[in-house]
Amino acid sequence: MLKLYYAPGTCALATHIALEEADASYEAMRLDFATQGQRTAEYLAVNPKGRVPALVTDQGILTETPALLVFVAQSFPAAELAPLSNPFQLAQLQEFNSYLCATVHVAHAHGRRGTRWVDDAGAVEAMKRKVPATMTECYELIERKMLKGPWVMGERYTICDPYLFTISTWLEGDGVDTGKLPRVVEHRQRMLTRPAVKKAVAEEGTQLP
Amino acid sequence: MLKLYYAPGTCALATHIALEEADASYEAMRLDFATQGQRTAEYLAVNPKGRVPALVTDQGILTETPALLVFVAQSFPAAELAPLSNPFQLAQLQEFNSYLCATVHVAHAHGRRGTRWVDDAGAVEAMKRKVPATMTECYELIERKMLKGPWVMGERYTICDPYLFTISTWLEGDGVDTGKLPRVVEHRQRMLTRPAVKKAVAEEGTQLP
Missing domain, CATH: 3.40.30.10 (Glutaredoxin)
Known part of the structure; x- marks a missing residue:
């Protein structure tokens, strides 16, 4: 198992x-x-x-x-969580997930784990100060260009959705004004109606905004 | 095309x-x-x-x-660049490539593009100072645990190899002592014997260490 x-x-x-x-x-x-x-x-x-x-x-x-x-x-x-046999569509999913992994999650990590990249206490604080701006920039791109709606890839729910949802639960803690991200917020709420999401969130005790 | x-x-x-x-x-x-x-x-x-x-x-x-x-x-x-129909083996490839993308490439980027994450000039310099240590730490893990040899995934050449090769060409510029990474250096040299690598490197004018 x-x-x-x-x-x-x-x-x-x-x-x-x-x-x-x-x-x-x-x-x-x-x-x-x-x-x-x-x-x-x-x-x-x-x-x-x-x-x-x-x-x-x-x-x-x-x-x-x-x-x-x-x-x-x-x-x-x-x-049916991914269009596995369609190279272009699968690449679109992976493109989205790579962006979350290597750009968005990394931007977030600068607020919590700055010592990964600097030894200097002042620099750690400088990193924390920029997190609201970098996370906002990432999410404006997601809001305007990437999130097709109702799910990330459009009508079909895919493996992009739980990943976006997870990182979206960090937005308020990262100082992002979610009032400017109505489609992202709507996606987050839509996710919370799914039994699978409710179960995982309950089991982990996820703090929701 | x-x-x-x-x-x-x-x-x-x-x-x-x-x-x-x-x-x-x-x-x-x-x-x-x-x-x-x-x-x-x-x-x-x-x-x-x-x-x-x-x-x-x-x-x-x-x-x-x-x-x-x-x-x-x-x-x-x-x-035959990836074991596409084997979920576990494909995940191993993707795990390696995700590590390069979200951890190793990100460590490298702190030496060149620190202003992505801070606005403070002193913090940018603090980031540059730590690049040799973070890149060394990443590559020690690759050297000891990840690179199976002769190719990243073992006997079969895959999409992990050009990606590792590409980032490995940055090591000396990032202040990493490649004398401590014999298997990585050997992989880099092995890559340079392949016609496809020679052709792409020549077309880009890649600076090799």
Whole structure:
């Protein structure tokens, strides 16, 4: 059986929701970041990067959200979470998820984990100050150009939706004025009507804005 | 016909090599970052993010290296650049490429594009100072745990190889001691024996260490 390692408030929620949408059999394994649960020898043996999510499968351990989301879609094709046999459409999904992973999540991380990239305390504070602007810029692009509606890719719900939802729950905490992002906010609310989202959010105790 | 927008010295080289490996018909469109070629109205109409790579296809425009690499592999299956029908193996490839995209490339970018994340000149300098350490940490993980050899995924050459090669050409410029990364250096040299790599490198005028 699959085992998903997650911590509340992290991007692992996206994979957690996808597993629920796919009706997968899995066990959710909670780590506590407050007590550095991701840095124990036991967990570093699972994921040497010391991060979540990590998915233990019968064939080995997988990490990185964009990889896990396609893995879930491909392992549970009946759920139709991605247009797997259409190279262009699949690339559009992956393009969106890559943007979330490498640009949006990274912009957010500068408010929490600045010491990844600097040793200087003043520079850490300088990073925190810019997070509202960088996250706003990312989300204005999502609002205007990327989110087709009602779901990210249009009429079909896909693996992009739980990932966008997860990062969208961080917006108010990052100082973003969500009043200027009506379509993103509507997407977030629409997600919360789905049973799979409700279940994963309840299990993690996700703090919703 | 496909059109690949690239600029020399960027991660677009990975997709450029993959297109060569796939024996694809494509046109390589060069942008000059020194004159802000990625910020012209003409290019922003292609890619509103103002970055490379961007791939113009008959169906529309695609961006983001991990998405483009799977797109090339799936569009030209005869080249066998990815285990597309094996969910676990494909996820392993994507896991590696996600790490390059969201962690390694991001670590590198702190040396060149710090103003993405801070407005303060001192903080930009603080970021530059840490690049050798963060890039070394990333590459030690690649050297010890990720690069199976002779290719990234083992015996089979895949879309991970051009991506690793591309970022590995930046190591000396990022102040990394490559003497401690013999397997990575060997991979870089092995790549340079491939006709597809030679051709893309020559066309871009890639500066090799």
